[in-house]
Amino acid sequence: MSERSKPVVADKTLIFTALILAVFGIVMQYSASSYIALQQTGDEFFYVKKQALALVAALVVAFGCSRLRTDLVKKFSVPLLVLSLVLLALVFVPGLGVEKYGATRWLNLGFTTFQPSELAKFALMFFIASRLSVRSSTRFRDMIGILVATLAVCALVMLEPNMSITVCIGLCVLLMLFVGGCGIKQFAVMAIPVAAAIPVLIFAEPYRLKRLLAFIDPWASPLGEGYQLIQSYYALGSGGWFGLGLFNSRQKYMFLPFAESDFIFSVIGEELGLIGCIFVIALICVLIWRGIVIAMRAKDRFQTYVAAGISIVIAVQTLLNVAVVSGSIPPTGLPMPFISSGGSSLVVFMAAVGLLEGIARNSQIPHSFHKMY
Amino acid sequence: MHKISHITLKRKLPAVFALVVFLFLLLIGRLFYIQIIDGNGLQTLALDQWTRDLPFRAERGDIVDRNGTVLATSQTSYTLYVRPNDLEKHDEVARAVSAATGADFDNVYKKVIKTGVSEVKVATGLTRSQMLALSAYGFKGVYFAEDATRYYNYGNFATQLIGFTNSDGEGQSGIEQYYNAYLKGTDGASFTQTDLIGRELDDNVTSYLAPIKGMTAKLTIDFKLQSFAEKAVNDALATYSPKSASCLMMNADTGEILAMASAPTFDLNDIPRNDLSSLLAGAKNLLVTDVYEPGSTFKILTSAIGIETDVIKDSYYCPGYKVVDGQRIKCWRSIGHGSQDFAHGIMNSCNCVFMDIALSAGTSTMYDYFEKFGLTQKTGVDISGEGRSIMLAEESVKTVDIARIGFGQAIAVTPIQLATAVASVINGGRLVTPYVVDSIYSDDGKLAYRNSPTVRNTTVSESTSAKMREYLYGVVEEGGGKNAYVEGYRIGGKTGTAQKYKDGVIDRGAYVSSFIGFTEINGQRILCLMIVDEPQGYVYYGSIVAAPLVGQIFSSTFAYYDVAPKIDADNIxxxxxxxxxxxxxxxxxxxxxxxxxxxxxxxxxxxxxxxxxxxxxxxxxxxxxxxxxxx
Known part of the structure; x- marks a missing residue:
């Protein structure tokens, strides 16, 4: 198939779903943040404007990524991983790193801040994809490179500290290894150090234990550790089936912390109800489904793994976010892909969608066949 | 190089998708639980944090006498709150408040600039005009709440009986406490939608829940009789400087309490809250809470028991003492009363006569009757803090003890117990439960509670009662109770002068002077008990101290009820x-x-x-x- 005959957009469902989510996200962010923005800056659109700019940038980047030659991605997967590690390390350089809420997770780029862990997530996926395309993860010794890289990324993210991204990355790697052929036996062996590490990590930082307890019974400390979760429950519970109506959230009046970012899903639940929540989850599933379909039709193994990796990151991060918001797992701060406020997150996820589009375009199966799935 | 096949690889991808979808379904299940099953409960809790409410204190119900004279009522006042976070011109607000209320500017200013609180109470007890003046400024962040202030129309009047409330409007003593649930009403509130730190939302519509006024308690007290009793105890206080003086008037047939006064006392509108000990002492309804040794007034019960058990002798001889079990127990008159019949024994209040009756009847019979007279139990009067009588255990009563009990020593009862027991002696033998609240009805006139006379048991026969009435008339007409006599009316009664004990020994010079009298007005027998605790000076006899006060009360009562005297020309x-x-x-x-x-x-x-x-x-x-x- 010649380059010319390829459509501009290989998978319309994918890009439209992503766009709908991003725009819907901006609407919800406006609802969640307008009151606080007005109080803090005098401009109720303060956060939304930043996010809209980020969306424009994200679309440019996504378009660029869709035109990227995937063999270059494979070629540069190691340097990209190294760059990510360097950026993760730079966070700790005074003057460059930005500390917020007791954690140093951001790099100051002058005009904006950037979370290296957002990039590192995908860089690691590309690295794993390139390794798996060479050798499958059926045997332990074939996985050593992947595990070392994972450990390096996780260690640096953990130092920030950022437990949630660490967990997210860990789960993504596990799923990648599964796709790469890893069997029960290998997982069992890997489970031992992970199981040992979790209590150590928890007791190294006492706040994690408190959070753990708060998750089990938030009402024990309604104004302390349990506060955030209770506020999320209030928002969700007030929503019922159909919600209080768009822009009618009451929890956004400073009751629910991080309403526009990590807890945007609570506001969705409050304003649009369970129906709204299911709708958002369904859209994300469409996205993942498209990613998986693209992976299955990719031209080569590397592209299959890259597409799978991107789908897995979107899936895992959304699952974790909804699980936190609904009190299903201990609270950790993790944005919801496409929807939560946060420029770097949006740019990176849109770039990933762009890559998926690129892979879809390179796909051996004619575009018309895609619709059959 | 180990590589899994393409087929294997592409089978794994749908498996991952299936796993992801499965996990999402689990989370949707969790969301269903939170949003639908727990939803209402969570929303209720959330509503609570979304709104700030200011109380609208319900007006407390009135307390009125049996004829509807209002004794206690409520007035609406206003409390000024500010929400400092919402305030724009702190100094202007403070200046306006200080100008309107006369409060110190600096104090007000300190309150309105407070941080870390959502509401600050700046001024309380504002009148309606003060409230209107301040709200005319239209300050943002300034709110008023309605409050009800208790007001007692007669101030220092039936103080212990009516009682008082605390600043939150909860009854603390007396009727205010006992019937608090009826009187207090249901508070209302205003609800304002605010953000986390209490700033009113732009689209807020403040909603109001109207308070429901408390119910009115109608007492059995008669304002006039209460006034007479108040005057009597205050006269006693002025004349004899006693520790306290108390007066109880009761309808002997029904148990309705007509008056209940104690002195010293205080003004219910100006409660000495900063002097807690004197407040607690002055707030006690001594007629109900405290026990005392009744002394000779108790002889009424001994006499009734004597008549009822038929142990009265034709004649008694009093040499000024009686030897009981080798112990010489003195009559109050050391030279003795000589030979006398029973009627004169009562008139003379001769201890020897009553020792004889008690000994003849025997401990067991005496105690049986004490139980019938309700001396072993509380009367059940609807007043908090009723005291319990103190009596020797029946099995440990020695002969000398029962002899003393016969004339009202070695036994301590509450005045209300004595009054109900004596009431039964004169009303035909019915032991009634005294009560002070006749009925309670809501603001719209619906009856919520009604008290009615209850007879607990019978004590003595109708004929014994009739005889006792005559004997007691004799005491006032010819005996020691003469000072209670009111020309042209039949009054019966008995004096009492009891020595007080301190740490188990007689406290020299400390007496309780009392008189319990009764008369019949419009077919109702009205009882009046007057107790003067430790009158100072030489005069301490009940006949001198207490009896004239009861006479004075009855005299006023006859005038009040317009009862004409029956003047017997021979008896002027x-x-x-x-x-x-x-x-x-x-x-x-x-x-x-x-x-x-x-x-x-x-x-x-x-x-x-x-x-x-x-x-x-x-x-x-x-x-x-x-x-x-x-x-």
Whole structure:
């Protein structure tokens, strides 16, 4: 198939779903943040404007990524991983790193801040994809490179500290290894150090234990550790089936912390109800489904793994976010892909969608066949 | 190189998708639980944090007397709150508040600039005009709440009976406490939608929930009779400077309490809250809470038991003492009463007579009757803090003890217990439960509660009761109760002078002077008990201290009820002049007073008179009980 005959957009469902989510996200962010923005800056659109700019940038980047030659991605997967590690390390350089809420997770780029862990997530996926395309993860010794890289990324993210991204990355790697052929036996062996590490990590930082307890019974400390979760429950519970109506959230009046970012899903639940929540989850599933379909039709193994990796990151991060918001797992701060406020997150996820589009375009199966799935 | 096949690889991808979808379904299940099953409960809790409410205190219900005279009522006042976070011009607000209320500007300013709180109470007790003046400024962040202030129309009146509330409007003592649930009403509130730190939302519509006024308690108290009782206890306080003086009036047939007064007291509109001990002391309803040794007033019960059990002898001889179990127990009159019949025994209040009756009846019978008279239990009056009587256990009562109990010593009862027991003696033998609240009805007139006379049991027979009434009339007409006599009316009663004990020994000079009297008005027998605790000075006999006060109360009562006197021409008292008996011997003094037509009480053991009451030359009615002290 010649380059010319390829459509501009290989998978319309994918890009439209992503766009709908991003725009819907901006609407919800406006609802969640307008009151606080007005109080803090005098401009109720303060956060939304930043996010809209980020969306424009994200679309440019996504378009660029869709035109990227995937063999270059494979070629540069190691340097990209190294760059990510360097950026993760730079966070700790005074003057460059930005500390917020007791954690140093951001790099100051002058005009904006950037979370290296957002990039590192995908860089690691590309690295794993390139390794798996060479050798499958059926045997332990074939996985050593992947595990070392994972450990390096996780260690640096953990130092920030950022437990949630660490967990997210860990789960993504596990799923990648599964796709790469890893069997029960290998997982069992890997489970031992992970199981040992979790209590150590928890007791190294006492706040994690408190959070753990708060998750089990938030009402024990309604104004302390349990506060955030209770506020999320209030928002969700007030929503019922159909919600209080768009822009009618009451929890956004400073009751629910991080309403526009990590807890945007609570506001969705409050304003649009369970129906709204299911709708958002369904859209994300469409996205993942498209990613998986693209992976299955990719031209080569590397592209299959890259597409799978991107789908897995979107899936895992959304699952974790909804699980936190609904009190299903201990609270950790993790944005919801496409929807939560946060420029770097949006740019990176849109770039990933762009890559998926690129892979879809390179796909051996004619575009018309895609619709059959 | 190990590589899995393409087929294997592409089978794994749908498996991952299936796993992801499965996990999402689990989370949707969780969301269903939170949003639908727990939803309402969570929203209720959330609503609570979304709104700030300011109380609208319900007006407390009125307390009125049996004729509807309002004794306690409520007035609406306003409390000024500010939400400092919402305030724009702190200094202007403070200046306006200080100008309107006269409060110090600096104090107000300190309150309105407070941080870290959502509401600050800046001023309380504002009148409606002050509230209107301040709200005319239209300040943002300034709110008013309605409050109800308690007001007692007669201030220092039935203080212990009515009681008072705390600043939150909760009854603390008296009727206010006992019937608090009825009186307090249901508070309302205003609800304002705010953000986390209490700033009002732009689209807020403040909603109001109207308070419901408390119910009105109608007492059995009669305002007029209460006034008479108040005057009597205050007179006693002024004349004898006692520790306390108390007066109880009761309808002996129904148990309705008509008046209940104690002094010293305080103004309910100006409660001495900063002096807690005197507040607690003054707030006690002594007639109900405290026990005392009734002394000779108790002889009414002993007499009734004697008649009922038929142990009354034709004649008694009093040499001034009685030897019981080898122990010589004195009559109050050391020279003795000589030979007398039972009627004169009561008139003379001769201890020997009542020792004899108690001993003849026996401990077991006496105690059986004490139980019937309700002395072993609380009366059940609807007043908080009713005291319990103190009695020797029946099995440990010795002969000397029952002899003493016969004339009202070695036993301690509450005044209300004695009053109900005596009421049963004069009302035909029905032991009623005393009560002070007649009915309670809501603001719209619906009856919520009604008290009615209840007879607990019978004590003595109708005939015993009839006899007792005659004997007690005799005490006032001819005996020691003469000072309670009101010309033209039949009044019965009995005096009492009891020595007080301190740490188990007689406290010299400390007496409780009392008189319990009754009369019949419009077919209702009305009982009046007057107790003067530790009158100071020489005069301490119940006949001198307490009896005239009861006479004074009954006299006013007859006038109030418009009962005409039945004047018997033969019985019109003559005015006589009190002779001077200073320095005379006991016998000479007695002879002088008798020849002047006066009755007398004697105290002291000396050879000559060192004190007399009233002073020589005073014009008094013949038959008045006068008093002298030997030294």
């Amino acid at each position: 008292p003559k005015a006589v002049v009190m002779p001077d008996v200073y320095g005379l011997s006991a016998t000479a003094a007695c002879a002088a007073l008798r020849s002047a037509g006066l009755t007398y009480e004697v105290a002291g053991e000396g050879g000559s008179v060192v004190y007399q009451f009233p002073a020589a030359g005073a014009e008094i009615d013949d038959g008045t009980v006068v008093y002298f002290v030997l030294g």
